Amino acid sequence: MTRWLPVLALGLCVLAVDAGAAETRPEPVIYAAPDCTSDSGGAGSDYAAQFAAAVQRCWVLDPADRAARVSLTLGFALTPDGRVKPDSLTLRHASGGDPGAIRRAFGAARRAVLRCQGSSGYPLPRERYAEWRRVELCFSPAKPAK
Amino acid sequence: MKAFLASLSLALGLAFLPAAVQAQEPLRIEITEGVVEPMPYAVPSFVAETPEAQQYADQISRVVADDLTGTGLFREIPREAHIAQVTSFGAPVQFADWKAINAQALITGSVSADGAGRVVVKFRAWDVFAGQELGQGMQFAAPAEGWRRLAHKVADQVYSRLTGEDPYFDSRVAFVSETGPKGERVKRLAIMDYDGANIQYLTDGGAIVLAPRFSPSGDRVLYTSYQTGFPRIHVLSVGDVQSRILQAGDGQMSFAPRFSPDGRMVVYSLSQGSNTDIYAMDVASGATRRLTSTPAIETAPSFSPDGSQIVFESDRSGTQQLYIMPAMGGEARRISFGQGRYGTPVWSPRGDMIAFTKQNAGRFHIGVMRTDGSEERLLTASFLDEGPTWAPNGRVIMFARETQGAQGASALYSVDISGRNLQRVRTPAGASDPSWGPLQ
Amino acid sequence: MSHFTKALLLVGALAASACTNANRFEDDPALSRGTAAPATGPIPGSVDDPTSTAFFQQRVGDRVLFAVDQSTLSPEARQVLDGQAQWLLTNTDYMAVIEGHADEQGTREYNIALGARRANAVMEYLTSKGVSPARLKFVSYGKERPVEICSEEACYAKNRRAVTVIAAGGLTG
Numbered sequence A: 001m002t003r004w005l006p007v008l009a010l011g012l013c014v015l016a017v018d019a020g021a022a023e024t025r026p027e028p029v030i031y032a033a034p035d036c037t038s039d040s041g042g043a044g045s046d047y048a049a050q051f052a053a054a055v056q057r058c059w060v061l062d063p064a065d066r067a068a069r070v071s072l073t074l075g076f077a078l079t080p081d082g083r084v085k086p087d088s089l090t091l092r093h094a095s096g097g098d099p100g101a102i103r104r105a106f107g108a109a110r111r112a113v114l115r116c117q118g119s120s121g122y123p124l125p126r127e128r129y130a131e132w133r134r135v136e137l138c139f140s141p142a143k144p145a146k
Numbered sequence B: 001m002k003a004f005l006a007s008l009s010l011a012l013g014l015a016f017l018p019a020a021v022q023a024q025e026p027l028r029i030e031i032t033e034g035v036v037e038p039m040p041y042a043v044p045s046f047v048a049e050t051p052e053a054q055q056y057a058d059q060i061s062r063v064v065a066d067d068l069t070g071t072g073l074f075r076e077i078p079r080e081a082h083i084a085q086v087t088s089f090g091a092p093v094q095f096a097d098w099k100a101i102n103a104q105a106l107i108t109g110s111v112s113a114d115g116a117g118r119v120v121v122k123f124r125a126w127d128v129f130a131g132q133e134l135g136q137g138m139q140f141a142a143p144a145e146g147w148r149r150l151a152h153k154v155a156d157q158v159y160s161r162l163t164g165e166d167p168y169f170d171s172r173v174a175f176v177s178e179t180g181p182k183g184e185r186v187k188r189l190a191i192m193d194y195d196g197a198n199i200q201y202l203t204d205g206g207a208i209v210l211a212p213r214f215s216p217s218g219d220r221v222l223y224t225s226y227q228t229g230f231p232r233i234h235v236l237s238v239g240d241v242q243s244r245i246l247q248a249g250d251g252q253m254s255f256a257p258r259f260s261p262d263g264r265m266v267v268y269s270l271s272q273g274s275n276t277d278i279y280a281m282d283v284a285s286g287a288t289r290r291l292t293s294t295p296a297i298e299t300a301p302s303f304s305p306d307g308s309q310i311v312f313e314s315d316r317s318g319t320q321q322l323y324i325m326p327a328m329g330g331e332a333r334r335i336s337f338g339q340g341r342y343g344t345p346v347w348s349p350r351g352d353m354i355a356f357t358k359q360n361a362g363r364f365h366i367g368v369m370r371t372d373g374s375e376e377r378l379l380t381a382s383f384l385d386e387g388p389t390w391a392p393n394g395r396v397i398m399f400a401r402e403t404q405g406a407q408g409a410s411a412l413y414s415v416d417i418s419g420r421n422l423q424r425v426r427t428p429a430g431a432s433d434p435s436w437g438p439l440q
Numbered sequence C: 001m002s003h004f005t006k007a008l009l010l011v012g013a014l015a016a017s018a019c020t021n022a023n024r025f026e027d028d029p030a031l032s033r034g035t036a037a038p039a040t041g042p043i044p045g046s047v048d049d050p051t052s053t054a055f056f057q058q059r060v061g062d063r064v065l066f067a068v069d070q071s072t073l074s075p076e077a078r079q080v081l082d083g084q085a086q087w088l089l090t091n092t093d094y095m096a097v098i099e100g101h102a103d104e105q106g107t108r109e110y111n112i113a114l115g116a117r118r119a120n121a122v123m124e125y126l127t128s129k130g131v132s133p134a135r136l137k138f139v140s141y142g143k144e145r146p147v148e149i150c151s152e153e154a155c156y157a158k159n160r161r162a163v164t165v166i167a168a169g170g171l172t173g
Helices: A045-056 A099-115 A126-132 B002-015 B051-070 B095-100 B144-163 C002-027 C029-034 C053-061 C075-090 C108-128 C153-159
Strands: A013-016 A071-077 A090-095 A134-139 B027-031 B039-042 B074-076 B105-113 B118-127 B132-143 B171-179 B186-193 B209-214 B220-225 B232-237 B242-245 B253-259 B265-272 B275-282 B288-290 B298-303 B309-314 B321-326 B341-347 B353-360 B363-370 B385-390 B396-402 B410-416 B430-439 C063-065 C094-101 C136-142 C161-168
Touching: A045 A099, A045 A126, A045 A134, A045 B027, A071 A099, A090 A099, A099 A134, B051 B074, B051 B105, B051 B118, B051 B144, B105 B144, B118 B144, B132 B144, B171 B209, B171 B410, B186 B209, B186 B220, B186 B430, B209 B253, B209 C108, B220 B253, B232 B265, B253 B298, B253 C108, B265 B298, B265 C108, B275 B298, B275 C108, B298 C108, B309 B341, B321 B341, B341 B385, B341 C108, B353 B385, B363 B385, B363 B396, B385 B430, B396 B430, B410 B430, C053 C075, C053 C161, C063 C075, C075 C108, C094 C108, C108 C136, C108 C161
Parallel strands: A134 B027, B039 B074, B039 B105, B209 B430, B232 B253, B298 B341, C094 C136
Antiparallel strands: A013 B132, A071 A090, A071 A134, B105 B118, B118 B132, B171 B186, B171 B430, B209 B220, B220 B232, B232 B242, B253 B265, B265 B275, B275 B288, B298 B309, B309 B321, B341 B353, B353 B363, B385 B396, B396 B410, C063 C161, C094 C161
């Protein structure tokens, strides 16, 4: 695929390096916002709160971007030593933005989860692996940090 | 992009799975507060593929990094911290090495020179933690003297892929270059790249010039000059630097011009007696039409991007305030109601915001509000800030800041519409009245 | 600015010719002997010559000042303008360009319009006193040409002004 941008005095021309797959814009897919209730108050609240705090540190918002107003739920699976299985990351729900904003919000949430596991994984109680083997993280940017 | 589609379909697929298949409910956690910080990225020096390209390879990658870091949205990881060395453009990316230094995005590139004076740059952008390419690789070619434009083009592509916004780096700014003491400023019309490079002077400083305004396509610049002894609107063709007087009514002062979005009309102010009103002129025919007729000062008109409305300032209420009227004139509605005075409104390229200068309690501010006057936000505060102009993507505002006192001087600044990332634009002398041109 | 410069040049030229004349009187015995030199008469073109532009600038007063964001003429301003009108009615060979100015506390475009209001107020007053509008022009410099450059009210007060610049003969522009 070759694309040309406007040619001006400088004679700039543009073409794709890869003749591979054509870039495809995702169709507008707006998911209904689910109830974003966390399992707080239950037995798992301590480690779940720590887990949330850990991911939060890596969740970077650009307040001027429409993506910062997207609520979304990211689903993923963890290994017993607290590492994210990269292929398991999926967008479960999203609302509050156009497809481009949702795509960027998904990218930011995915990066947050992948980055903050560091090299040793999330510190989660191994004996309760069954509880956190699969996680749904709901990102609701209601109150972005100043 | 592909990964996103895949995950979308996966998510859709899961949604149709019977609940019973999913043995244990997943742990559900809600996060409501993120952090606002620049995204760390790495740009290793681009690989020179020919000996002549060596001098450009490092410079181009430097300008790419300056563009990205300058937005305040990204933070470059210094090259000394890089673990992986990129010596070949085609070699596989060592994601683990980039993860280790916490680079979220990686930009790799190569530069070659074809021996005929042209430079070719190729680049690819990577989402390090996802281990995927962001979009697809591209290449740009230009004569060697245009190497900075090549860098801006690469940075524009990367910026768009990372933020989803339209880019703005490959753009130019018309402004007034200022030298000399405050009481005898020498003002010259000039054009530069958005980052202050490649300054080109368009007038010689013999007459006061004010407030240049780019045409929507960037081929012409309107400005006000005192060349005849009286302020008159001139239109200058950027290509051959030829200018002519646009409005020539004897004994009248015309100023504050701005093009319509199609470049065919100019709206401006005309002073007759004590009254200043807004007029529109068809550039080709010279036919004029009066758009306001109150005895007040009405000036600084600016079209909406669809050309249907004009925002302007008027002191018809007793102080300078902002109003919107139909492009053909007619009833105007006031949109500014806060404390203080509002002037120099400029409609955003996205159409949803108005940038303005606000004067209140002895301070000047650059601010933005929605077109109905709601959600007013002041982005800056100083002794004297004025004259906002929008980046082509509507994300950044440039303006002039004059410092106080006898030694006071004017400089250009840019600020993100979030109010963050206030930055001085590097110009060799004083500068005022910026007008941001289109993406080239 | 060009008109202001012209006016200065004019003053300079008049002063220079006055000196030349004085020398010639001394050098020409016929003239100096036969004439009773006016001991009390002012040097033509000097500030003491009521027909000179220097007199207009310094004795009559070539400028009036305005309050913040105002273009109404104060009683003091009217007094100065009465003198300007009188001078212009007496010295009918001269034209005048009225320059309106504003202090730096305002946006560029608004200040041009404000300077125009001030200059126009002066022009209207002068014509109301009988000066022909054909002899007057006005121009606004907004905040582009302050006479005082500090950022305090003491300077601002002097910059909020309308200056009547005398020019000989036909006006251009």
